[in-house]
Amino acid sequence: MATTLTDTTTNVDLGAKRREIVAQAEASGLRLVRFLYCDNDGIIRGKSAGIKDLQDRLETGIGLTLAMQAFTMLDHLASVDGMGPVGEIRLVPDPTTFAIAPYAPHTATVLVDMQTLDGQPYAADGRAFLKRWLLHIDGHEHGRPGHR
Numbered sequence: 001m002a003t004t005l006t007d008t009t010t011n012v013d014l015g016a017k018r019r020e021i022v023a024q025a026e027a028s029g030l031r032l033v034r035f036l037y038c039d040n041d042g043i044i045r046g047k048s049a050g051i052k053d054l055q056d057r058l059e060t061g062i063g064l065t066l067a068m069q070a071f072t073m074l075d076h077l078a079s080v081d082g083m084g085p086v087g088e089i090r091l092v093p094d095p096t097t098f099a100i101a102p103y104a105p106h107t108a109t110v111l112v113d114m115q116t117l118d119g120q121p122y123a124a125d126g127r128a129f130l131k132r133w134l135l136h137i138d139g140h141e142h143g144r145p146g147h148r
Contacts, residue, residue, distance in 0.1 A: 017095040018058040021110075024100075025051050031106040035062050035091045037114060038126050046109075047091060061092035061112065089122045090115045 025033070033054060036046040047062050065088055091112035101107045114125035121128035 012096055014095055017098075018055060021058060021095055021098050022051075022055050024098075025054055025108060028100055028108075029106055030100065030108050032104075032108070033057070034101070034107065034109045035093060035112045036109055037091060037112050040124060040126075046112075058093050058095060058110075061090035061115065063088045064091050064114075088117065090117065094127075 030051050032048050032050060034046045034048045035057075036044055039045050047064060049057055049062055092115050093110040093112050095110070097109075097111040099109055101109050111127070113127050114122035116122055
């Protein structure tokens with residue numbers, strides 16, 4: 001379930017970046033990390049975890065029930081097939097987005113990619129969608145229409 005050792009889009013050694021984040025968290029006295037994602041209504045949501053297991057969380061992510069994807073912007077659970085209380089996806093952090101939150105003492109944030117339990121991008125993950133379109137656009141700019 002862990003992400004690859006090198007981010008192919010930025011050529012960042014993710015293992016080294018994760019170690020750097022853990023050291024920075026300890027040196028800064030952080031106590032909480034917020035794993036943030038944008039839901040289907042454009043609302044920023046997340047899960048928080050203490051830094052005790054930060055190294056593991058940075059590698060494998062944190063679990064999220066599929067039902068969270070069925071919440072409306074008014075925080076009501078909509079009835080959506082395949083997005084019920086049974087089932088889980090992983091919120092896998094993108095270490096390149098880690099930041100200490102200037103507005104919340106002893107807290108940091110990190111953006112996540114949603115992945116299925118077998119490590120594939122989750123179909124309703126907005127970041128994965130945007131990454132695919134950036135590759136598509138890049139292909140058009142370099143004379144490779146349809147390149148993905």
